[in-house]
Amino acid sequence: MITVTxxxxxxxxxxxxxxxxxxxxxxxxxxxxLDGSIEYGMGFDEAKEDDMVFTMHDxxxxxxxEYGPLIKGMEIDYDELNPGEGDYHFxxxxxxxxxxxxxxxxxxxxxxxxx
Numbered sequence: 001m002i003t004v005t006x007x008x009x010x011x012x013x014x015x016x017x018x019x020x021x022x023x024x025x026x027x028x029x030x031x032x033x034l035d036g037s038i039e040y041g042m043g044f045d046e047a048k049e050d051d052m053v054f055t056m057h058d059x060x061x062x063x064x065x066e067y068g069p070l071i072k073g074m075e076i077d078y079d080e081l082n083p084g085e086g087d088y089h090f091x092x093x094x095x096x097x098x099x100x101x102x103x104x105x106x107x108x109x110x111x112x113x114x115x
Contacts, residue, residue, distance in 0.1 A: 001054065001072055002028070002061060008078040008090060009057030019044060025053065025060040030070040038070055038097040042090065070096055 004012070016022045021044035029041040047053050051062040063071065074094040081087050094100055 001052070001068070002056075002063075003075040004056045004059055004061065005075065005077045006057055008076045009059045011078040011088075011090070012059045016044060025062040027051075028061055028063045028067065028071060028076075030063075030067045032070070037099045038092075038094055040092050070094075072096065 012026055013022075016024065016026075024044040025047055027043055027045040030038050033039050045062065047060075047062045048064075050065060052065055052068060053060065053062050055061070071094065073096065074092055077091045077093060078088060079091055081089055081091075093103060095102075
């Protein structure tokens, strides 16, 4: 359903360690903005009974079932927004977002959501 790249998984593990949240999952939230774009939130949390749960690269992700249609097929990456500047962010590559631009391996910037 969601793909997490190796760099994103590595940063999630670092963040969990720094937050003393290594035993918790990373909760993903999504909502449609007024312009139809999708806005994202993330934070460490305990899974609730009805949560969707999956693990990739030894990172457990959870989300409420109602977010499924918004995030189905999404990839979470962690990359430098402007190469050479050291400005790294989580990047949400989501084909369900009307502003989604498929990755171009020759591009120097990304047209998807960031956190």
